[in-house]
Amino acid sequence: xxxxxxxxxxxxxxxxxxxxxxxxxxxxxxxxxxxxxxxxxxxxxxxxxxxxxxxxxxxxxxxxxxxxxxxxxxxxxxxxxxxxxxxxxxxxxxxxxxxxxxxxxxxxxxxxxxxxxxxxxxxxxxxxxxxxxxxxxxxxxxxxxxxxxxxxxxxxxxxxxxxxxxxxxxxxxxxxxxxxxxxxxxxxxxxxxxxxxxxxxxxxxxxxxxxxxxxxxxxxxxxxxxxxxxxxxxxxxxxxxxxxxxxxxxxxxxxxxxxxxxxxxxxxxxxxxxxxxxxxxxxxx
Amino acid sequence: xxxxxxxxxxxxxxxxxxxxxxxxxxxxxxxxxxxxxxxxxxxxxxxxxxxxxxxxxxxxxxxxxxxxxxxxxxxxxxxxxxxxxxxxxxxxxxxxxxxxxxxxxxxxxxxxxxxxxxxxxxxxxxxxxxxxxxxxxxxxxxxxxxxxxxxxxxxxxxxxxxxxxxxxxxxxxxxxxxxxxxxxxxxxxxxxxxxxxxxxxxxxxxxxxxxxxxxxxxxxxxxxxxxxxxxxxxxxxxxxxxxxxxxxxxxxxxxxxxxxxxxxxxxxxxxxxxxxxxxxxxxxx
Numbered sequence: 399x400x401x402x403x404x405x406x407x408x409x410x411x412x413x414x415x416x417x418x419x420x421x422x423x424x425x426x427x428x429x430x431x432x433x434x435x436x437x438x439x440x441x442x443x444x445x446x447x448x449x450x451x452x453x454x455x456x457x458x459x460x461x462x463x464x465x466x467x468x469x470x471x472x473x474x475x476x477x478x479x480x481x482x483x484x485x486x487x488x489x490x491x492x493x494x495x496x497x498x499x500x501x502x503x504x505x506x507x508x509x510x511x512x513x514x515x516x517x518x519x520x521x522x523x524x525x526x527x528x529x530x531x532x533x534x535x536x537x538x539x540x541x542x543x544x545x546x547x548x549x550x551x552x553x554x555x556x557x558x559x560x561x562x563x564x565x566x567x568x569x570x571x572x573x574x575x576x577x578x579x580x581x582x583x584x585x586x587x588x589x590x591x592x593x594x595x596x597x598x599x600x601x602x603x604x605x606x607x608x609x610x611x612x613x614x615x616x617x618x619x620x621x622x623x624x625x626x627x628x629x630x631x632x633x634x635x636x637x638x639x640x641x642x643x644x645x646x647x648x649x650x651x652x653x654x655x656x657x658x659x660x661x662x663x664x665x666x667x668x669x670x671x672x673x674x675x676x677x678x679x680x681x682x683x
Numbered sequence: 684x685x686x687x688x689x690x691x692x693x694x695x696x697x698x699x700x701x702x703x704x705x706x707x708x709x710x711x712x713x714x715x716x717x718x719x720x721x722x723x724x725x726x727x728x729x730x731x732x733x734x735x736x737x738x739x740x741x742x743x744x745x746x747x748x749x750x751x752x753x754x755x756x757x758x759x760x761x762x763x764x765x766x767x768x769x770x771x772x773x774x775x776x777x778x779x780x781x782x783x784x785x786x787x788x789x790x791x792x793x794x795x796x797x798x799x800x801x802x803x804x805x806x807x808x809x810x811x812x813x814x815x816x817x818x819x820x821x822x823x824x825x826x827x828x829x830x831x832x833x834x835x836x837x838x839x840x841x842x843x844x845x846x847x848x849x850x851x852x853x854x855x856x857x858x859x860x861x862x863x864x865x866x867x868x869x870x871x872x873x874x875x876x877x878x879x880x881x882x883x884x885x886x887x888x889x890x891x892x893x894x895x896x897x898x899x900x901x902x903x904x905x906x907x908x909x910x911x912x913x914x915x916x917x918x919x920x921x922x923x924x925x926x927x928x929x930x931x932x933x934x935x936x937x938x939x940x941x942x943x944x945x946x947x948x949x950x951x952x953x954x955x956x957x958x959x960x961x962x963x964x965x966x967x968x
Contacts, residue, residue: 419788464784464791470800474759496784498809499749500839500906503704506749515755524783526811526834528841549811554785556813563858565848570855573848621785 399542399587407457412676413641417648419462424653427660441476451665455672458490490519498524504534512538520545545593553599553622579613591617600628618643624650630678684827684872692742697961698926702933704747709938712945726761736950740957743775763800775804783809789819797823805830830878838884838907864898876902885913903928909935915963
């Protein structure tokens, strides 16, 4: 199962998820100023350079689709090519799409992002609409080749607005964490973790330990490292004997070269940043 | 302000929102079997035929992006062309995208769907991540030309899973409805309604009256009519002296011709279905 492969990679290489949240101003000058390239090529060639210099270090990549939608059809073509390239290198890719809609619409999202032009290995989904907004993804999970990460406690400051409301004696996010554990029972792999995981921000380590108590088979996608303020020390409380999650860093890695190296050799800085992230996490384990 | 225009159209023409949730098997044979057309052209030509035969009857159109994402890059091109065509006819279009993400990502979604290739007039958004996932859309609302519909109580059966949890003495969806009213205060137009509206399913008329008590300036996008089970009678409790919302019907209108008329004249059935929907709503007012 794909979740077992992700678990294995996280424990072999470190729980490193590289976020390809590619803004145009992250693209180094040697590509950005090349007049022979279309916009989709500039974005893809930048992503490809990052993938080529990190694919042996990363447990997986995460692509935030919003950054590609923001560039219109050209961005969508770059998104398609980036997904396809990561999968051709036999790396795992998470499409960070946070979709959530009624059954007949979720069927279309599942088809869109688990097959065809935009096929990814894992998707992020939003649970606000309940189980029938999640079920249409299950036929793909049945193959063993696909997985989900469902939002639980997000990394942003306003996640408190609704996620922390106390509903029937516990915060909303714990209700959701518990449901995810239930939904995921059917999809537990040899690693002991389910192909239905949770998204929990590194910015909330205490909430994390509450979630862990009700979600023993849940694997985590953990945003909030680096630019959002999370550091390796915060992970010590989450990870103990094993890495039962992956930690996403985006801007801290893919924008590190800006203003320092705008040539093809920018990838040396990228690779160094990934190694530093791994060391920062390892020192606390 | 755009919300005033939508209010005016809803009251002049009836609160009719036509949902372009275009599945490939809705496309009539005369287009589907035409070998000279690319997939994006088949989808767009079908949508265009529907728009051309209904643009004087509809208060607005809603495009569910999932159906286009499911067709890959070709679908996205059809999505772009459909949005652009509706706006060129001076009709209002709601992009039903239900996005929701942290501030820096929501900025990208706002740019993506309020400008450029995928520019729409209104967007649907998901409130689970709190106010900082909504704020990035506000600079566009400041222009008076854009609006939002935020999910409150969705039309699907599982909306009860989390939306009805009792949090601090009232259901979660009422907390959200109240916040939307607060967020929207700054954007109230001459009509008395705000450019930040709510999505509430017609399938939940009782919950609707609870929401109305805390949300006096909120305009509604109401899915659930037709194929999902809602009928005109249900609307009598929601609308009284005026249409302070729009009612979406998709499959009931755009798939009505299937198996009956597969030629260019299918639009006669489409138009008839819209007129019937209007009569069904009017008889209860």
